Amino acid sequence: MVLLNENExxxxxxxxxxxxxxSSDVFSFSLDAVLLAHFAEVSRxxxxxxxxxxxxNGAVGMFVSQKTRGxxxxxxxxxxxxxxxxxxxxLNHLGQQIEVKQLDLIKTFDYLxxxxxxxxxxxxxxxxxxxxxxxxxxxxxAIARHEITTDLDDILEITSGLLKMKGKTFFVHRPDRLxxxxxxxxxHRLAPKKIQFVYPKEGKEANMVLIEAIKDGNAAGIRIMPPxxxxxxxxxYTQSVHEIVYGN
Numbered sequence: 001m002v003l004l005n006e007n008e009x010x011x012x013x014x015x016x017x018x019x020x021x022x023s024s025d026v027f028s029f030s031l032d033a034v035l036l037a038h039f040a041e042v043s044r045x046x047x048x049x050x051x052x053x054x055x056x057n058g059a060v061g062m063f064v065s066q067k068t069r070g071x072x073x074x075x076x077x078x079x080x081x082x083x084x085x086x087x088x089x090x091l092n093h094l095g096q097q098i099e100v101k102q103l104d105l106i107k108t109f110d111y112l113x114x115x116x117x118x119x120x121x122x123x124x125x126x127x128x129x130x131x132x133x134x135x136x137x138x139x140x141x142a143i144a145r146h147e148i149t150t151d152l153d154d155i156l157e158i159t160s161g162l163l164k165m166k167g168k169t170f171f172v173h174r175p176d177r178l179x180x181x182x183x184x185x186x187x188h189r190l191a192p193k194k195i196q197f198v199y200p201k202e203g204k205e206a207n208m209v210l211i212e213a214i215k216d217g218n219a220a221g222i223r224i225m226p227p228x229x230x231x232x233x234x235x236x237y238t239q240s241v242h243e244i245v246y247g248n
Contacts, residue, residue: 058085
């Protein structure tokens with residue numbers, strides 16, 4: 001029996017039956033985590049090694065666990081979120097496949113060897129930490145959403161260092177930072193290969209972008225995938241998103 005702390009609840013991604021311990025007080029996964037896990041391509045082999053950086057309460061790694069027999073390492077700075085992830089792993093009986101390490105991102109190589117990972121997943125803080133930033137007063141949410149304890153350069157440096165040659169990384173981020181993301185990926189030996197924009201509705205601007213990159217990959221040949229539109233005219237999920245969230 002997994003114990004819940006005050007103001008915690010259990011939510012479920014019905015398409016794969018994974019249950020996640022959530023709390024609006026500190027962190028709750030949202031559609032970006034679900035879409036990142038769906039977008040990510042991982043080998044099913046037992047020998048596959050996957051890292052989920054900025055793991056939060058562990059949602060992305062746990063969703064991806066249903067696509068592979070490989071081992072998943074989750075790196076999360078905040079102790080309370082790492083604890084929630086560990087209890088969700090226990091809840092889903094995934095202790096043999098997933099392990100959580102609560103540490104600062106810059107200490108990742110104290111725990112994992114360089115050039116040893118097949119796939120890196122990341123749902124990072126989206127917003128730069130600038131003097132004029134309007135940060136959430138909740139410190140848990142501020143760290144999850146703003147580059148307070150890490151930034152894009154640090155995350156991409158760790159990502160590139162972890163990956164084997166030709167290993168893949170999958171990110172979800174904000175479209176307004178796409179030029180910066182692509183430029184910095186290239187600076188860190190990560191060749192962008194696929195981009196997929198996510199739109200809240202038809203006729204609206206994209207509010208998410210999914211990116212695949214390959215370490216030391218060929219710089220040519222980037223592909224723009226068909227768009228994902230989240231809501232239809234009736235304000236309900238479109239068929240494609242409904243299938244991602246609830247299954248066929």
